[in-house]
Amino acid sequence: MGVIFIPVGLVTLRASHCVIFHSMVVEIVDRYDIDCVPEPSRMDKVSYIQDDSIPKNCSRFMKVHKYMKAPIYIYYQLDNYYQNHRRYVKSRSDKQLLDGQKYRDTSSCQPVESNNNRPIVPCGLIAWSLFNDTFEFIREGAELKVNRKNIAWKSDRGHKFGKNVYPFNFQNGTLIGGGKLNPEIPLSDQEDLIVWMRTSALPSFRKLYGRIEEDLDVDDVVVVNLMNNYNTYSFGGKKKLVLSTSSWLGGKNDFLGHACVFVGCSSLTLAIIFMLLHALWRHELFTLEQEKLFRVIRTRSTYI
């Protein structure tokens, strides 16, 4: 029964690690999709968002409640957005992302494959629904520099998106799904697109927007000037802006710490209970077993 102690010891040790490290990560979340729609349009948000003539600027205030050490990561979080829908995940052409217009077999991209008989690069629903809200950060009148480079995984930038492939005939149709792409920049440098095309696993997800390379002190108020372009109102989705630091374990997640502590404590309690029971019944151990043996033999001896 001493074997129980080993995992218990391990788990409690880890629990302490988890709790310590996770408490060092600071996170600020701000939901802005409802508040950024002006009062008169709140009855019909869909037509507001689809109306191109109305400017979509919005200002939000984020108060820093704890010291945040650089780099501070900026994420946009979308809820109720099923990027893991099977047809959506299929709707891309990896070969076309590498080779461009030369690659013709883009049938997996239907219905966003071609427009006016000209191929769309990059094709598919994932690219078509590119997120296009933009954010600017100002603290005490001075703009915080946001680093928009190196936000995508290196393997994506280097090997999945072509260096000589340029957007072509993109977002030219009648139905606008999201943002437009600069046709002068090759796909391997379009980091927003690359980040977006890494489909998320769950209906509520975050994607990296950029990094702030300065520290933020307690009680700093960061003014966020954002363009509320992206339409999540048609399907009841939510948009949130997140500022977060990270540690070697990643971002802020209380679950891991709590789970570690729970498992560790329950193992410890069980180990103590077992130890007590074992100590209490030690002297009776063998005769108890003998009794059981005879009982078993007697009950099972009915069969020939």
Added chain:
Amino acid sequence: DVKDAFLELAIGCASVICCRSSPKQKALVTRLVKTKTGSTTLAIGDGANDVGMLQEADIGVGISGVEGMQAVMSSDIAIAQFRFLERLLLVHGHWCYRRISSMICYFFYKNIVFGFTLFFYEIYASFTGQAVYNDWFLSFYNVFFTSLPVIALGVFDQDVSSRLCLKFPLLYQEGIQNVLFSWLRIVAWAFNGVLSAMVIFFFCIRATQHQAFHKGGEVVGLEILGTTMYTCVVWVVNCQMTLSISYFTYIQHLFIWGSIILWYIFLMAYGAMAPSISTTAYKVFIESCAPAGMYWLLTLLVLISSLLPYFIYSAIQVRFFPSYHQMIQWIRSDGQSDDPEYCHMVRQRSLRPTTVGYTARLEAKSRSSRKGGEDHQ
């Protein structure tokens, strides 16, 4: 037709001797017992006149020897001498029953764990059929990463050593009474599978849902979640095997730990192939998972949490409600198996009038020598 009356009389007796029977009569008697009582019959014989009987019985044991090979060729199992029958039944029969029932229960368990994680994911993918794992991960699960330990379990596992199997013939009753393959046990293993799948799935998604996975700030996408969850499944399923096996040789260790290591090697090899082949698994281990402390920590946490319920159940069961073979294992580890008094007592209780072979002769000899000793006094 006196068949039924004859059978009724025969069943009431401890043993029945039919002599001077023709081969056809031997077969007919066997068939009568088999069909009317519904029990499993075993026939043993060494000559050509036993062929009919051997084929009629559920299990035919042929003895190869003086009278030629006809009996051997028409039997299910062949042995060299009659006395080996005891070993065949008590040792190998017992082991085989145990191995087969464990293997089947475990096989269903590991596939239930795998399947239910996939199913739970569908809840979050609005049931569109998007698999959380890469295609080749799905294909190779039962081929490479979880198949060898089950084979090792089915071929090599021994709950009690052969010496103790012979010493305590009552162990054989486990097979006769079908205690290891009851519906309760099957459902319990399936339930264990569902529970493990739940722990794996919900721990994985809650731990990686929103926040950054890495120090570099990147978040978890479908590929990383799939890889993480699959790693947890492979670990849990293989470590469950270590809890279920009673007999460890270097082969079991090789297969179990080898399967887990094979998974990591496969991830690296598959991820190193061009993106056109490896699609979503391209460099997923080297770039995303391995450098992330969260990945390793999560694997460890999920492993311990999933196995904890079974471990607790097993500990309670072995300590407070031990089954017969567990008591024998205990006796052996306590050193009591060499105590002649105690073993004699146990064997005495478990012997029935129809015991065969070596132990019966030993018993008779010791009984007669004791009686002789008493007479002398």
